[in-house]
Amino acid sequence: MHEALSRESSAALHPRAPQAAHTALAAAHAAYESRFGHAFVICLEKYGPDEHLDQLLTGIHGRLSHEPDEERSVSADELRALARARVARAMAGRP
Numbered sequence: 001m002h003e004a005l006s007r008e009s010s011a012a013l014h015p016r017a018p019q020a021a022h023t024a025l026a027a028a029h030a031a032y033e034s035r036f037g038h039a040f041v042i043c044l045e046k047y048g049p050d051e052h053l054d055q056l057l058t059g060i061h062g063r064l065s066h067e068p069d070e071e072r073s074v075s076a077d078e079l080r081a082l083a084r085a086r087v088a089r090a091m092a093g094r095p
Contacts, residue, residue: 021053028060035064036071043081 032040042059044052063071 017053025053025056025060028057032060032064036068036075038075041075041078041082043078043085045081045085 029040040060040063042056044055047055063074066074
């Protein structure tokens with residue numbers, strides 16, 4: 001799992017999102033990576049683009065309270081969800 005996490009980049013926002021949103025997300029990612037030693041991963045497939053910021057910040061802040069073993073389990077679940085979503089998009093011919 002460590003190798004898979006090392007290949008993921010932290011979830012980002014659309015470049016046109018407000019600067020304050022980018023700043024808040026960067027701070028949250030830094031806190032997460034400092035605590036757990038890897039990028040924050042979350043599958044946002046079931047959310048619309050307008051919900052991504054809220055889901056990212058809520059997810060990071062909520063998961064910062066996890067113990068490392070619990071967070072490894074949650075991260076593994078998110079990696080599996082990301083893989084399923086990527087395969088589904090590839091099978092459907094979507095980027």
